[in-house]
Amino acid sequence: MTTIADVxxxxxxxxxxLEPADAARVVDEGGRLVDIRPGWQRVAEGEVPGAVVIERNHxxxxxxxxxxxxxxxATDHDVPWVVLCSEGYTSSLAAAALQDLGIHRATDVVGGFRAWExxxxxxxxxxxxxxxYARGAHRH
Structure with a gap:
């Protein structure tokens, strides 16, 4: 039986x-930080200025x-996306899913937003x- 810990x-x-400081360096060098937290969590915890906000289900x-x-x-598969969630768990799963799509430089922030802050x-x-994107016509 596979557990979520195994996954x-x-x-x-x-x-x-990436540790938070390394993630910030990657962003400074042209990488993109993507915040996947839901709106209620961004309101409760705060946001990272300049991060692309895409909630996990999208x-x-x-x-x-x-x-x-x-x-x-999302111009090509070589964009270095750095995924950020609250504590660095969901972001690991999300970054792996992006790698499954061929976005080979996808990774995440150890400790998430809380460690960043x-x-x-x-x-x-x-x-x-x-x-x-939520204000647009796309429904995926």
């Missing part, structure tokens, strides 16, 4: 996970360069604003 371990074994459709529902930043990296109060 998480398998996902993380494929990733080169992630693969928005970042797959072959998807008709992709966002403009604890490291003194930029944050802002959560606004509760829906992601840009």
């Amino acid at each position: 998480l371990a398998a996902a993380r074994a494929r990733l080169t996970r 992630l693969e459709w928005r970042l797959d360069p072959a998807s008709d529902a992709r966002i403009p930043e 604890a490291a003194g990296l930029p944050t802002a109060p959560g606004t509760g604003e829906p992601p840009d």
